[in-house]
Amino acid sequence: LARPKLATTKKNTQNSIERKALSAKMPSATSRRVLGPSNRQLAASHRVGFDTLPDQLVNRELQRGFSFNILCVGETGVGKSTLLESLFDQDFEQAQRSHFDSGVTVDTFTSDLEDGGVRLKLCCVQTQGYGDQLNREHSADSILAYVDKQFDSYLQEELKTTRDMQHLHDTRIHVCLFLLPPTGHSLKSVDLVLLQKLHEKVNVVPIVAKADTVTKAELGAFKEMLRQEFEENKIELYKPETVPESPDYESMMPFAVVASHDTIEVRGDRVRVRQYPWGVVEVENEQHSDFVKLKEMLLRTHMEHLRQRTHRKLYERFRQSRLRSMGFADNTPDGKPVSIRETYEQKRKENQAEMAKREEFMKQQFVQKVRAKEAELKASEQKLAKQYEKMKREHMQSLQMLKKQQQQLAQDREEWQVQLREQEEAALKGKKGKIKKDKH
Numbered sequence: 001l002a003r004p005k006l007a008t009t010k011k012n013t014q015n016s017i018e019r020k021a022l023s024a025k026m027p028s029a030t031s032r033r034v035l036g037p038s039n040r041q042l043a044a045s046h047r048v049g050f051d052t053l054p055d056q057l058v059n060r061e062l063q064r065g066f067s068f069n070i071l072c073v074g075e076t077g078v079g080k081s082t083l084l085e086s087l088f089d090q091d092f093e094q095a096q097r098s099h100f101d102s103g104v105t106v107d108t109f110t111s112d113l114e115d116g117g118v119r120l121k122l123c124c125v126q127t128q129g130y131g132d133q134l135n136r137e138h139s140a141d142s143i144l145a146y147v148d149k150q151f152d153s154y155l156q157e158e159l160k161t162t163r164d165m166q167h168l169h170d171t172r173i174h175v176c177l178f179l180l181p182p183t184g185h186s187l188k189s190v191d192l193v194l195l196q197k198l199h200e201k202v203n204v205v206p207i208v209a210k211a212d213t214v215t216k217a218e219l220g221a222f223k224e225m226l227r228q229e230f231e232e233n234k235i236e237l238y239k240p241e242t243v244p245e246s247p248d249y250e251s252m253m254p255f256a257v258v259a260s261h262d263t264i265e266v267r268g269d270r271v272r273v274r275q276y277p278w279g280v281v282e283v284e285n286e287q288h289s290d291f292v293k294l295k296e297m298l299l300r301t302h303m304e305h306l307r308q309r310t311h312r313k314l315y316e317r318f319r320q321s322r323l324r325s326m327g328f329a330d331n332t333p334d335g336k337p338v339s340i341r342e343t344y345e346q347k348r349k350e351n352q353a354e355m356a357k358r359e360e361f362m363k364q365q366f367v368q369k370v371r372a373k374e375a376e377l378k379a380s381e382q383k384l385a386k387q388y389e390k391m392k393r394e395h396m397q398s399l400q401m402l403k404k405q406q407q408q409l410a411q412d413r414e415e416w417q418v419q420l421r422e423q424e425e426a427a428l429k430g431k432k433g434k435i436k437k438d439k440h
Contacts (some may be wrong), residue, residue: 063414067170068303069150072124073143073194074179075131079209079259083177084124086259086272086283087295088113092124102141104129106146123171131190138347140194147173147201151318172315174306175238175298176202179209180254184222184343187229195235201314203238203306205298206230206254212274213291238309254263258289309437326435380404 017372072080081094092111105128113120125146130139150171157163176198181193187195198204206226211219230237260274260283272283286292298306327347330337 003270006272037259062118064166065121067121067123068307069123069174070125070169071143071176072179073130073176073198074124074127074209075181076129078179079180080126080177080179082214082259082261083179083207083209083257084126086291086407087259088122091261094126102129103133104142106142117188121169125173131188136190139190140197141195142196144201147198148318151201152322153316153323154315155319172310173202174303174310176204179204180206180223180226182208182210182214182256184214184218186225192229192233195230196233199236200317203309203314204235205238205294207294208254208256210258211256212258223254223256238306240297243301246296247293249293249302252290252293254289255294257291257294258283259291414415 009307063437072084072085074080085092088111090113092106092109092113094109097304107128108123108125108127111121111122111124127143129144133139150173154168154170154172157168176199178191178195180187208219208223208226213245214222231233237253240246258274258281260272262275263270263272264275264280265271266273266280266282273285275282281288283289283291283296322346327350328340328343
């Protein structure tokens with residue numbers, strides 16, 4: 001009997017030692033929680049463990065990878081492709097396009113990139129033929145239609161009964177790099193019209209391309225002129241959120257950048273430069289252009305903010321507008337909340353009533369057309385009957401006239417035959433009288 005009691009005592013002692021060791025390993029929490037209306041306080045005796053949630057999110061996103069979609073808008077030859085290649089330090093294979101295209105088109109290409117173990121699916125969208133036409137009235141239509149199409153595709157996937165948002169490739173535009181040539185003048189009308197419609201759909205970042213072709217004084221005056229035009233025309237540019245230890249990117253807009261395909265060795269490193277007879281312009285030299293600041297904002301500090309703003313603000317604006325146009329609303333005109341089911345039932349009844357109304361209208365139209373056709377056929381039949389009677393009367397009259405002519409002809413023939421017989425008889429009598437006379 002003593003052995004089981006000893007074994008139990010040893011087991012309890014061992015469990016007590018393990019609990020003490022576990023408690024010694026866990027840090028004691030100094031924070032206290034207030035529970036319920038009684039204000040009862042509860043002190044945590046050890047770590048709960050949900051402080052690893054950020055690590056879990058990071059691991060999950062690393063496995064899934066990220067996507068980033070850029071729209072480059074600018075005239076042909078302004079440097080859109082060169083800027084993209086300089087931003088991501090890649091040589092994207094793109095076909096050269098002509099300046100003589102009949103309209104504005106949108107070209108896309110996708111590239112899978114990796115940086116420090118982070119996978120990024122980059123989708124670049126470029127305008128082709130923008131600003132090359134004499135008639136630029138519809139230059140913005142194809143660009144705006146492409147942006148709306150991506151929003152609409154995402155909305156259609158959300159509204160499906162069976163959807164797979166986790167594996168859906170998000171093609172919504174996260175940022176628009178609007179490249180402007182350094183003319184020193186105000187915005188062109190085609191650019192102004194497009195920006196006024198585009199800033200409500202995408203995050204617009206204006207860029208002065210080929211900034212090395214003007215002096216710093218001219219560049220500063222040009223940037224200030226552009227800021228005033230954006231403000232006067234109420235064009236809402238992308239406003240980066242405040243990030244610790246980051247510069248004020250908003251005050252730098254529009255960014256004046258320089259991009260290049262050429263690389264040379266400078267201080268032992270290969271860098272992208274633009275070479276001139278009078279010197280070299282380094283692309284990633286902050287004294288030469290704002291390229292480094294633009295790259296830091298887009299890729300290092302505000303890429304996720306661009307993605308989230310596109311989803312939470314710009315896409316939500318499009319979604320609300322589209323659903324309202326489809327008849328969905330959160331509240332009734334009286335201010336009472338309404339569910340999607342009630343809205344669907346109401347919309348279904350309205351559609352049924354509309355279909356019944358259209359069906360009745362089509363029936364009436366069909367009956368009217370049939371009656372009109374019957375009246376037309378009846379009128380045609382009456383007209384044909386009148387024509388037949390007229391032709392019949394004319395035929396009878398002709399027949400009677402022919403009969404009269406035939407009778408007259410027969411009578412004339414008989415008279416002619418009588419005259420002919422009389423003439424023959426008279427000639428015969430005269431011949432006989434002559435013969436008798438000759439005999440005498």
